[in-house]
Amino acid sequence: MTRGQGSTPVWALGAMSGTSLDGVDAAMLLTDGERILAFGDSTYRPYTADETAILRAALGRWQEDAGLGPALRVVQEAHLETLSRLAGAEVAGFHGQTLAHDPRGRGTHQLGDGAALAEALGIPVVWDFRSADVRLGGEGAPLAPFYHFACARHIGATAPVAFLNLGGVGNLTWIDPARARPEDAGALLAFDTGPANAPINDLMTERRGLPYDRGGALAARGQVVDGALELFLEEGYFLKTPPKSLDRDDFSLMLDLVRELDDEDAAATMTAMSAAAVMRGIEHCPVPPERILVTGGGRHNPVMMAMLSAGLDCPVEPVEAAGLDGDMLEAQAFAFLAVRVMRGLPTSCPGTTGVRTAVGGGEISRPAGARRTAT
Numbered sequence: 001m002t003r004g005q006g007s008t009p010v011w012a013l014g015a016m017s018g019t020s021l022d023g024v025d026a027a028m029l030l031t032d033g034e035r036i037l038a039f040g041d042s043t044y045r046p047y048t049a050d051e052t053a054i055l056r057a058a059l060g061r062w063q064e065d066a067g068l069g070p071a072l073r074v075v076q077e078a079h080l081e082t083l084s085r086l087a088g089a090e091v092a093g094f095h096g097q098t099l100a101h102d103p104r105g106r107g108t109h110q111l112g113d114g115a116a117l118a119e120a121l122g123i124p125v126v127w128d129f130r131s132a133d134v135r136l137g138g139e140g141a142p143l144a145p146f147y148h149f150a151c152a153r154h155i156g157a158t159a160p161v162a163f164l165n166l167g168g169v170g171n172l173t174w175i176d177p178a179r180a181r182p183e184d185a186g187a188l189l190a191f192d193t194g195p196a197n198a199p200i201n202d203l204m205t206e207r208r209g210l211p212y213d214r215g216g217a218l219a220a221r222g223q224v225v226d227g228a229l230e231l232f233l234e235e236g237y238f239l240k241t242p243p244k245s246l247d248r249d250d251f252s253l254m255l256d257l258v259r260e261l262d263d264e265d266a267a268a269t270m271t272a273m274s275a276a277a278v279m280r281g282i283e284h285c286p287v288p289p290e291r292i293l294v295t296g297g298g299r300h301n302p303v304m305m306a307m308l309s310a311g312l313d314c315p316v317e318p319v320e321a322a323g324l325d326g327d328m329l330e331a332q333a334f335a336f337l338a339v340r341v342m343r344g345l346p347t348s349c350p351g352t353t354g355v356r357t358a359v360g361g362g363e364i365s366r367p368a369g370a371r372r373t374a375t
């Protein structure tokens with residue numbers, strides 16, 4: 001699978017463990033790095049409560065920091081177990097666990113050892129997808145947009161559409177599917193919209209001892225408190241023009257803004273804040289999208305989805321409405337990006353991360369005995 005070999009599709013495996021720290025998603029994809037040819041099997045392995053606690057304690061730590069051994073063991077064992085369930089891939093894309101993200105400062109840190117994973121799996125592993133982009137002046141995130149572009153083409157979109165991921169953090173990709181390639185000028189605009197579920201999860205843990213507001217049940221019983229919402233929207237992040245990206249806990253202020261509210265009103269107001277951040281984000285799109293396809297866990301929250309539908313002028317639907325799998329889209333994205341890296345194709349561009357020119361991130365590690373010249 002080298003640059004000169006044309007566009008023969010390969011089965012690739014992708015793994016993602018997001019900012020919610022809930023577990024590892026893994027999915028197979030048949031792709032040439034430009035088109036989606038087929039979706040394959042997928043699997044999910046939740047982190048145990050102990051594993052999540054170990055990872056949570058490591059948040060904010062950098063590559064050079066001491067004491068990362070236990071967290072690294074969690075990431076390696078969970079990924080090996082998850083990826084080993086899916087056989088037949090020629091290459092794997094391994095995102096790793098983001099512990100810290102400060103692209104204008106110390107950089108970005110996805111915990112994980114792709115070389116060790118390549119040895120254990122016996123196939124090449126592409127990893128450390130974000131560092132090269134950050135080194136070249138980009139945000140290093142979001143990276144799913146190149147895959148969103150392929151998804152838009154795959155579903156036959158002809159007018160601009162947007163993909164919205166409501167994970168721990170929210171991110172939006174606006175796509176003009178008429179452009180030939182994702183790196184072409186005007187094809188993509190992408191950025192993190194703001195917090196999505198992470199602060200709501202923190203509220204639920206703090207006040208109710210629960211991991212998240214299942215079905216938006218608590219928020220549904222509360223009232224949105226206007227003053228708090230307005231203060232939230234004054235945050236400088238919303239005034240910045242994209243591309244822009246966030247760390248998981250950049251919006252810890254959200255919890256402070258609802259500190260005096262009862263649990264129901266706090267949940268409703270935080271859910272409205274996450275939705276309002278998306279609405280602000282949509283204002284940055286070059287032209288309004290024809291539809292917004294929602295991926296990530298937030299699409300299961302009917303309160304958040306209703307707030308988005310009420311506040312936006314186009315249909316807001318789960319990606320399943322277009323035949324895609326919203327639980328596995330990010331894992332598929334890293335399978336897709338792995339093939340792009342193997343083929344020497346770019347994975348980010350000025351419209352997605354603000355990097356000066358299109359760049360291919362990602363390090364390739366091959367298992368011993370299978371080493372060839374990297375492309």
Ligand SMILES: Nc1ncnc2c1ncn2[C@@H]1O[C@H](COP(=O)(O)OP(=O)(O)OP(=O)(O)O)[C@@H](O)[C@H]1O
Nearest residue numbers: 018019020167168169197212214215296297300301
């Ligand atoms: N049924 C549900 N009702 C309400 N919220 C839900 C539901 N299912 C999932 N969620 C929310 O979605 C979150 C998980 O979303 P997801 O798996 O997309 O996050 P992630 O991939 O870890 O984050 P990121 O994309 O920021 O890296 C949960 O922590 C929870 O807040």
Ligand SMILES: CC(=O)N[C@H]1[C@@H]2OC[C@@H](O2)[C@@H](O)[C@@H]1O[C@H](C)C(=O)O
Nearest residue numbers: 019098101141142143144169171330
């Ligand atoms: C630094 C980092 O891990 N960022 C994640 C996070 O989770 C959502 C949002 O913030 C997005 O920017 C990114 O993940 C997705 C997969 C991306 O890169 O497209």
